[in-house]
Amino acid sequence: MIKIEKLHKSYPIGKDSLHVLKGIDLHIKEGEFVSIMGSSGSGKSTLLNIVGLLDIHDQGNYFLNGQLIKNMNEKKAAILRNKFLGFVFQSFNLISYKTALENVALPLYYKGLKRKERLKIALDYLEKVGLKEWANHLPNELSGGQKQRVAIARALVTKPKVVLADEPTGALDSGTTDSVMGLLKDINNEGMTVFVITHEQEVAEQTKRIVHLKDGVIINDFLTKEIKKA
Amino acid sequence: MFDIDRWREIFQSIRKNKLRSVMSGFTIAFAILLFTLLFGVANGLGNFFKNAFADNAQNMMFVRVWKTTKPYKGLQTGRKIQLKNKDFNHISEKYNNNIEYQSARINKNFTIKYKNKANRYSVKAVHPDYQFLEKTNIDEGRYLNQFDINQKKKVIVIGRLIMKDLFGEKPALGKRINVNGSSFLIVGVFSDDGGDDEERIAYIPVSTSQMMYGNNDYINQINLGYNQNLSTDAAIAFGKNVELEMRKKLNIHPDDQSALSVRNMAQANKYVSIIMFALYLIIIFIGSGTLIAGIIGISNIMIFVIKERTKEFGIRKALGAKPSSIVAMVVQESVLITTLAGYIGLSLGTYILSYIGNSLEKKYFIKDPSVNPEIVIGATVVLIISGLVAGYIPAKRAANIKPIVALRAD
Numbered sequence: 092m093i094k095i096e097k098l099h100k101s102y103p104i105g106k107d108s109l110h111v112l113k114g115i116d117l118h119i120k121e122g123e124f125v126s127i128m129g130s131s132g133s134g135k136s137t138l139l140n141i142v143g144l145l146d147i148h149d150q151g152n153y154f155l156n157g158q159l160i161k162n163m164n165e166k167k168a169a170i171l172r173n174k175f176l177g178f179v180f181q182s183f184n185l186i187s188y189k190t191a192l193e194n195v196a197l198p199l200y201y202k203g204l205k206r207k208e209r210l211k212i213a214l215d216y217l218e219k220v221g222l223k224e225w226a227n228h229l230p231n232e233l234s235g236g237q238k239q240r241v242a243i244a245r246a247l248v249t250k251p252k253v254v255l256a257d258e259p260t261g262a263l264d265s266g267t268t269d270s271v272m273g274l275l276k277d278i279n280n281e282g283m284t285v286f287v288i289t290h291e292q293e294v295a296e297q298t299k300r301i302v303h304l305k306d307g308v309i310i311n312d313f314l315t316k317e318i319k320k321a
Numbered sequence: 322m323f324d325i326d327r328w329r330e331i332f333q334s335i336r337k338n339k340l341r342s343v344m345s346g347f348t349i350a351f352a353i354l355l356f357t358l359l360f361g362v363a364n365g366l367g368n369f370f371k372n373a374f375a376d377n378a379q380n381m382m383f384v385r386v387w388k389t390t391k392p393y394k395g396l397q398t399g400r401k402i403q404l405k406n407k408d409f410n411h412i413s414e415k416y417n418n419n420i421e422y423q424s425a426r427i428n429k430n431f432t433i434k435y436k437n438k439a440n441r442y443s444v445k446a447v448h449p450d451y452q453f454l455e456k457t458n459i460d461e462g463r464y465l466n467q468f469d470i471n472q473k474k475k476v477i478v479i480g481r482l483i484m485k486d487l488f489g490e491k492p493a494l495g496k497r498i499n500v501n502g503s504s505f506l507i508v509g510v511f512s513d514d515g516g517d518d519e520e521r522i523a524y525i526p527v528s529t530s531q532m533m534y535g536n537n538d539y540i541n542q543i544n545l546g547y548n549q550n551l552s553t554d555a556a557i558a559f560g561k562n563v564e565l566e567m568r569k570k571l572n573i574h575p576d577d578q579s580a581l582s583v584r585n586m587a588q589a590n591k592y593v594s595i596i597m598f599a600l601y602l603i604i605i606f607i608g609s610g611t612l613i614a615g616i617i618g619i620s621n622i623m624i625f626v627i628k629e630r631t632k633e634f635g636i637r638k639a640l641g642a643k644p645s646s647i648v649a650m651v652v653q654e655s656v657l658i659t660t661l662a663g664y665i666g667l668s669l670g671t672y673i674l675s676y677i678g679n680s681l682e683k684k685y686f687i688k689d690p691s692v693n694p695e696i697v698i699g700a701t702v703v704l705i706i707s708g709l710v711a712g713y714i715p716a717k718r719a720a721n722i723k724p725i726v727a728l729r730a731d
Contacts (some may be wrong), residue, residue, distance in 0.1 A: 140725045145639060145724045169644070170643070173641020184635075201640060206326060245640070
């Protein structure tokens with residue numbers, strides 16, 4: 092599903108440049124539940140941004156669903172994101188003036204679905220994350236855990252190939268962390284590829300594969316005991 | 322392309338961000354309102370100037386004489402100058418091509434009596450053309466005609482207020498009245514836009530006056546209406562020629578304004594048009610200043626709005642929005658707001674102007690302030706286009722920011 096070969100990425104900082112990713116090779120197959128671990132500055136967010144087509148790499152190859160990602164412009168990237176990827180962010184990134192339901196329905200608008208259809212599908216997904224009753228509430232009327240569940244519903248609503256979660260529990264307490272991780276597990280059990288970035292050991296342990304990143308290189312890549320449970 | 326979903330997005334964005342929408346709308350509405358008021362008031366001033374001379378013909382010119390104040394060619398000061406029929410005929414024949422209307426005038430003050438009512442009125446002995454020079458409106462009957470002049474008929478045309486004074490509500494036309502002891506037939510009643518004083522006047526044939534009061538060929542004034550086809554400068558030159566000619570003929574010092582003067586509306590018209598031109602320059606200057614201020618205002622607000630929404634755009638892009646759809650959304654929202662606000666400013670301005678109406682005429686010389694719809698609609702269109710550009714440029718930039726950068730924005 093995601094295949095990365097010798098990926099490099101640098102950011103210019105003034106006259107110098109900061110080499111963040113130094114030749115990453117990573118292959119994630121369909122249906123995997125992978126977490127990328129690393130301290131801040133390890134390059135894990137950069138990796139996720141490149142995988143999520145939110146950023147572009149300098150060198151190496153990146154195949155998404157078998158398609159080589161090259162010469163992306165914003166328009167092509169937007170179409171691919173809408174088609175293949177669902178995002179969950181640490182800070183939720185819900186649009187503040189839209190209700191939970193409208194937030195979930197937004198990706199379907201960019202997919203070109205009719206309004207009635209959009210709202211119907213969005214409501215189904217809100218129900219799936221247990222927030223049907225909160226459909227018409229604005230984000231600031233929801234708790235952190237509820238917001239993240241809305242964001243997950245929004246990530247799933249287009250039936251993407253991969254869900255990318257950037258520190259999805261970073262802003263949550265331990266109780267809600269478990270419920271959000273439980274939700275991601277359920278999604279994975281239904282066959283969805285889930286790609287999580289975290290610096291929390293407990294969170295990573297709930298996934299099926301952990302990739303350790305340090306200073307822009309993979310230092311460790313192993314399956315967890317979760318996979319044995321499954 | 323009409324896209325109901327996009328409009329729904331736009332209306333939601335406007336509704337949920339009232340302060341921002343009201344602010345940008347206010348800038349535009351206020352700029353258009355000021356622009357409308359400014360143009361309206363300036364037009365009102367212009368209307369006042371134009372109308373200030375409207376009760377006389379715009380092409381009027383007259384030759385007036387009095388006493389000399391400067392010795393000339395051995396003639397002493399204090400000599401009384403007298404115009405005669407031959408002067409009038411000479412001018413009217415020599416300058417026939419330059420003249421549209423011509424009339425001599427003798428000024429008298431007579432007691433006019435009807436039954437037991439009597440009053441003193443200004444009586445002017447004139448030629449038929451005088452009607453057009455003075456812009457006299459005939460309400461009943463007729464004005465003097467050439468037949469009256471030729472036959473020296475004792476006929477009179479009276480002002481509306483003389484009729485009111487002497488006849489009350491009863492009809493005056495065809496009645497005989499006593500003018501300075503002689504009986505005159507009322508052949509017409511007139512009104513005049515020049516005000517009450519101009520309606521307490523009576524007109525009699527110039528020839529009748531000369532026969533009855535002194536039996537001479539004296540006249541007080543020569544009144545002319547120059548040919549309307551003459552340019553203002555040509556008309557001024559014509560006036561100068563007439564003046565030179567008369568001074569030579571009557572042996573008057575070239576600088577002696579008391580002995581003879583020619584008043585020429587062309588001169589006044591020229592001043593008015595210079596004033597109007599200056600006025601319009603000022604208006605264009607201030608008007609475009611107002612517009613520029615509006616444009617800068619809307620540009621600032623759009624930059625601020627888009628900065629504020631950068632993160633939202635990042636989210637939308639992460640969810641699959643193409644940059645073009647974001648630009649289109651911003652631009653349509655901006656155009657919608659500027660159009661609505663422009664319309665509000667325009668309507669409000671027009672309403673205020675029509676409410677002011679003529680109420681400021683006496684004190685502030687503003688008459689019927691109004692605006693050409695084309696100018697104000699043009700100004701509104703300029704602001705809408707600048708709202709469009711002001712929205713397009715930053716939106717285009719924001720839409721092309723990498724989503725990861727946009728998401729980091731706060």
